[in-house]
Amino acid sequence: MFLTLSSPKNMSLSEIRRLSQCVAVTFLTLLLSPVCLSSPHTPWGSLWGEAPPLSRARRQLRFGNEWSSWIGWSACSRTCGGGASVRSRTCITRNLQGGPCTGEPRQYKICNIQDCPTGALGFRELQCAAYNDKPLMGSGRYKWTTFQGGSTPCDLSCLALGHNFYYNFGRVLDGTPCQTELGGVCINGRCLRPGCDLILGSEQQQDACMVCGGRNTTCLLHRSVYRSPSQAVGPFGYNEVTMIPAGATHIRVTDNSKNYLALQNGRSQYVINGNWEIDWPGEYSVAGTKLVYKRSADNRESFEASGPTQEDLHIMVLSTDRNSGIEYEYWLPRDRYALYHGGRSQLHQPHQSATFSPWQRPTSTTTTLATTSTTTARPPSTTTTTTTPAWAPAGHNPSRHQNNQPQARLERDENWSNQIPQHHRPGHCGKCRRVRGKGNRVRQYCQKDFVFRGKVLGKQYRGQETRYDMQVIHTYRNRFPLVRREFMWVPNVCDCPQLEEGRQYVMMARRHVNYERTLNRILLETDSYVRDYRPREDELLRSLEPECLKQSYPPTA
Numbered sequence: 001m002f003l004t005l006s007s008p009k010n011m012s013l014s015e016i017r018r019l020s021q022c023v024a025v026t027f028l029t030l031l032l033s034p035v036c037l038s039s040p041h042t043p044w045g046s047l048w049g050e051a052p053p054l055s056r057a058r059r060q061l062r063f064g065n066e067w068s069s070w071i072g073w074s075a076c077s078r079t080c081g082g083g084a085s086v087r088s089r090t091c092i093t094r095n096l097q098g099g100p101c102t103g104e105p106r107q108y109k110i111c112n113i114q115d116c117p118t119g120a121l122g123f124r125e126l127q128c129a130a131y132n133d134k135p136l137m138g139s140g141r142y143k144w145t146t147f148q149g150g151s152t153p154c155d156l157s158c159l160a161l162g163h164n165f166y167y168n169f170g171r172v173l174d175g176t177p178c179q180t181e182l183g184g185v186c187i188n189g190r191c192l193r194p195g196c197d198l199i200l201g202s203e204q205q206q207d208a209c210m211v212c213g214g215r216n217t218t219c220l221l222h223r224s225v226y227r228s229p230s231q232a233v234g235p236f237g238y239n240e241v242t243m244i245p246a247g248a249t250h251i252r253v254t255d256n257s258k259n260y261l262a263l264q265n266g267r268s269q270y271v272i273n274g275n276w277e278i279d280w281p282g283e284y285s286v287a288g289t290k291l292v293y294k295r296s297a298d299n300r301e302s303f304e305a306s307g308p309t310q311e312d313l314h315i316m317v318l319s320t321d322r323n324s325g326i327e328y329e330y331w332l333p334r335d336r337y338a339l340y341h342g343g344r345s346q347l348h349q350p351h352q353s354a355t356f357s358p359w360q361r362p363t364s365t366t367t368t369l370a371t372t373s374t375t376t377a378r379p380p381s382t383t384t385t386t387t388t389p390a391w392a393p394a395g396h397n398p399s400r401h402q403n404n405q406p407q408a409r410l411e412r413d414e415n416w417s418n419q420i421p422q423h424h425r426p427g428h429c430g431k432c433r434r435v436r437g438k439g440n441r442v443r444q445y446c447q448k449d450f451v452f453r454g455k456v457l458g459k460q461y462r463g464q465e466t467r468y469d470m471q472v473i474h475t476y477r478n479r480f481p482l483v484r485r486e487f488m489w490v491p492n493v494c495d496c497p498q499l500e501e502g503r504q505y506v507m508m509a510r511r512h513v514n515y516e517r518t519l520n521r522i523l524l525e526t527d528s529y530v531r532d533y534r535p536r537e538d539e540l541l542r543s544l545e546p547e548c549l550k551q552s553y554p555p556t557a
Helices: 015-030 052-064 123-129 334-341 398-402 440-449 535-542 543-549
Strands: 081-090 108-109 142-145 155-160 166-171 183-188 190-192 219-226 237-244 248-254 258-262 270-272 282-286 290-294 300-305 313-319 326-333 366-368 375-377 452-462 467-479 484-492 504-513 520-523 530-532
Touching: 108 183, 123 142, 190 467, 219 237, 219 334, 237 326, 237 467, 248 313, 258 290, 258 300, 270 282, 290 313, 313 326, 326 334, 440 467, 440 535, 440 543, 484 504, 504 535
Parallel strands: 484 520
Antiparallel strands: 081 108, 142 155, 155 166, 183 190, 219 326, 237 313, 248 300, 248 326, 258 270, 258 313, 282 290, 290 300, 366 375, 452 467, 452 504, 467 484, 504 520, 504 530
């Protein structure tokens, strides 16, 4: 189909005016809609020539400009102490209407962050020394050193030795630390801070779990407050606040009292404020991390460390006054958090529901010991005359508990405990044998599976055994991990060794695993080494580790 135009001579003035308006509208339509009118089916195609195919025009608009792949990193600007490396990319133009590529064509990262050898010149000082004895301002030759206080943090300002002027030699080299911003690095005259991915200008940050760009999903926060339960031993001296397990991150301990915080490493050696000596506040290297100790004039103290720690840390307090509360917090990986704060020990305990006194076993209850379940049989309904034992308190009838046994449940959930007799029956138990001598202390320290300091929280008689609920305060030498709350078993009901509720002891016990491997527990034998906790006993135990290295003691069976 073609458009036939008449000669202007044969057209009237009104027809020429209408034709001019039609041409103007057609021209504007072609400019605004080139894609639609460029089709060969358009009646104006013959007037303007063949346009590109529709698919080609759409492809040009659909694909925008994009970056090429990054090229490899350049050589580091320094061999140690933290330099800079650069890589670049090119914007590939695919569409003239797409505009420039978004982003930076260059990227910088920190490299060779290991410390330089002792005595090596700093990077700024090295750059200033490069101008030594070179002509400047005529015939003057000078020695140069770093000048702190130039106009901008990324200018190479050098001070002439022996003179009272400095000179600006221009920009410092890439990778030079900024003078004003801690952790910043100069790149092209700008001070940039690296992210956790070591890319300068990156916004990536480590989370509390020390995962770059993470969201605190791989660790858990533990926060608590330490208060002295009593002043029975006296307010003066060193006391342990808590043990922070290895692998902890973002540690913070704060105190606001007249006492002094102290710190021990995993070998129980004092690092800060030990041996009755108060150290200066500052930065200390401990457990593979940097720990900052702060102390102000208004008695505020704190320990702060980013971690992760490579060994256990023992937070201590040197008490000179009553404790108003020491706050501490840290993050632990989920698996380690479950070990130390999960409320369940790795040691398997026998789970049973019935409790009874050691002198009168219930005849109507059958209890099956197992690792996960308990079966309790009820006695038949019969009339039984029960005589209250001589040791039972007034108004307490043990048969009432025997005829109404509770359902099977975990031991830690039990809230009913036996009444412990105050006096043993004559001739039932002999005199407890006390282990004495340095030789026994050294031998058991090196042979036993568990050497720890603990506090007795509760006691129950279980058949011919005694079970103690222990709070583990400090561990000296353990072949197997312990949590802060453990059950400890003694294979008798004679209170041997003698342990009183509420008191702290130093104990050496072994691991007991039965043949069926349904039991895996802490066993304190009659001849085990047990002492009341005292600072002197603590000092003796801390010095025994070298003795185990001198002599090879076989482990206990």
